[in-house]
Amino acid sequence: MKKPATPTVEPEGKGSETRERILTAAEDLLRRHGLAKTTVVDVARALEMSHANVYRHFASKTELQDAVAQRWLHRIMEPLRAIVAEDGSAAERLERWVMTLAAQKRAKVLNDPELFAAYHAVAQAARAVVEAHIDELLDNVAAIIRDGVERGEFKVADPRAAATAVLNATSRFHHPYHVKESGGRDTSDEIRDVFKLVLAGLRSGTL
Amino acid sequence: MKKPATPTVEPEGKGSETRERILTAAEDLLRRHGLAKTTVVDVARALEMSHANVYRHFASKTELQDAVAQRWLHRIMEPLRAIVAEDGSAAERLERWVMTLAAQKRAKVLNDPELFAAYHAVAQAARAVVEAHIDELLDNVAAIIRDGVERGEFKVADPRAAATAVLNATSRFHHPYHVKESGGRDTSDEIRDVFKLVLAGLRSGTL
Structure with missing residues (x-):
């Protein structure tokens, strides 16, 4: 393909493959040298590719x-999307969804701190990408809450507002800043206590 | 007085007065020049005092x-302590306490951004001071929750654990990082929704 690829819709085939190779190389360089020191020219050199080709x-x-x-966030979302798609108790799925989100973020801090720091900086700069990510998180939670209402587990008049409240109430455990600050400390017991309050709220018809 | 003053217990009289003057001068310099550029020598010079005297x-x-x-946090806590000491509905007081804490932090960002940034840096460096502050916040919330249990409003077996959960669930609205990040945006509606979930939890006997 000769035309520049758009970042969100990507055709199958060779162009898509090259795109993935560029992203993998960029990820690798970010891990090793950080965001400030990683340039498009470095990425091209690592792939023995012209930088004109990367710019394509x-x-x-x-x-x-x-x-x-975006690719990093897509990977984080995979197990979360699977929980949304499951059948079964909405309360149990919502708790597992929150715990999984926190665990995913925590795993990044513990297993790959340099890359997490680089991604955190990327995420802070890439506002539109982060907004789309937060939208997807909200959609996920609202979907589980709607299931809970249908199953008669929850009493919620406005699932989207309730989803916002659930994400706000648990952000202490999954927001990159706090995950970084806590150095990957296991906060499972504290999450469970907050989740108990949240669950009582979703059952009470208060929202 | 000739002996160096300890930072927490301070006798009344001239020593205490000098101490307050030093703190006020330091605060003023932090506001104007930031943390990195403010030295003990600058503070002494601003007060036309020997730096040996400041070091005393x-x-x-x-x-x-x-x-x-510590002095900054003490000022922030004044209206909160007053709410804890009041009689009346624990649910209403707890909501007002959370809203006041968020409003206090927000006011600092809006009205005095340079000083807030300097204090945020001080707070990040002064771990023991911050820990004492968080302890006081927890004590405040636990006291209101205990009142609520006595008044028959709340069903809570472990007020301290519940207080931790309440502060965690609302930290999105009062943690310095988020207050700074949101640029002082009014989050009252979002706090109220989270508080509704929290309140249902405190009434449900789940903690």
Whole structure:
């Protein structure tokens, strides 16, 4: 393909493959050298590719960063999407969803602190990508809450407002800043206590 | 007085007065020049005092910073302590306490951003001061929850654990990082929704 690829819709085939290779190389360089020291030219050199070829896929360093962050967030969301798609108790699924989100973020801090720091910086810069991510988190929680209402587990008039409240109430455990600050400390017991309050709220018809 | 003053217990009289003057001068310099550029020598110069005299009250720049942060936090806590001491509905007082804490932090960002940034840096460095502050916040919330249990409003077996959960669930609205990040945006509606969940939890006997 000769035309520049758009960052969200990507056709199958060779262009898509090259795009993935560029993202993987960029991820690797971010891990080793950090965001400030990673340039499009470095990425091209690592792939023995002309930087014109990289620019064919990503029009700027910012676009490349956004795509790297987007792919990272996509991977984090995989087990969460699976929980949303399950049948079974909404209360149990919502608790598992919150615990999984916190565990995913925590695992990044523990297993790959340099990459987490690089991604955190990317995420802070890439506002639109982060907004789309938060929207997806809200959609996930609202979907489980709607299931809970249908199953007669929850009494909630406005699932979207309730989803916002659930994410706000638990952000202490999954927001990148706090995950970083707590150095990957296990906060499971504290999450469970907050979740008990949240669950009582979703059952009470208060929202 | 000739002996160095300890930072927490301070006798009444001239020593205490000098100590307050030093803290006020340090606060003023922090506001104008930031934490990195404010030295004990600057504080002494602003007061036309020998720096040996400043050191008589604060053994190091760190000790001075801690005391400045402590005084700032003490001021923030005044209206909160008053709410704890009131009679009346525990649910209403707890909501007002949370809203007041968020409003206090928000006011600092809006009205005095430079000083807030300097204090935020001081707070991040002065771990012991911050821990004492969080302990006081927990004590406040636990006291209101105990009142609520006595008044038959709440069903809570472990008020301290419940207080931790309440502060965790609302930290999105009063933690310095988020207050700074949100640029002082009014989050009252979002706090109220989270508080509804929290309140249902405190009434349900889940904690």
